[in-house]
Amino acid sequence: MVKNKKSNRLVWILSLTFGPIVYCILLLNLIGMPNIEFIKNNIIDLLVTIAVCWSVGFVSVWIWYWLGKFVIKYGPFM
Numbered sequence: 001m002v003k004n005k006k007s008n009r010l011v012w013i014l015s016l017t018f019g020p021i022v023y024c025i026l027l028l029n030l031i032g033m034p035n036i037e038f039i040k041n042n043i044i045d046l047l048v049t050i051a052v053c054w055s056v057g058f059v060s061v062w063i064w065y066w067l068g069k070f071v072i073k074y075g076p077f078m
Contacts, residue, residue, distance in 0.1 A: 011065050020053060
């Protein structure tokens with residue numbers, strides 16, 4: 001079985017960027033846009049939230065990747 005390096009690289013890039021992208025979209029869609037003072041005063045909360053979103057995005061992309069490989073290998077379960 002030949003491994004595709006481009007698809008593996010895409011999964012790594014997607015897993016590293018999915019969480020922060022979702023976080024930035026949610027941050028931009030807040031009703032009261034946070035300003036620089038708010039971010040400066042709550043920098044620890046901001047960093048923790050980014051870390052949580054990054055880790056959730058990283059894990060979710062790899063779960064979908066491995067589930068896809070499992071379905072391709074063992075599907076269609078009948």
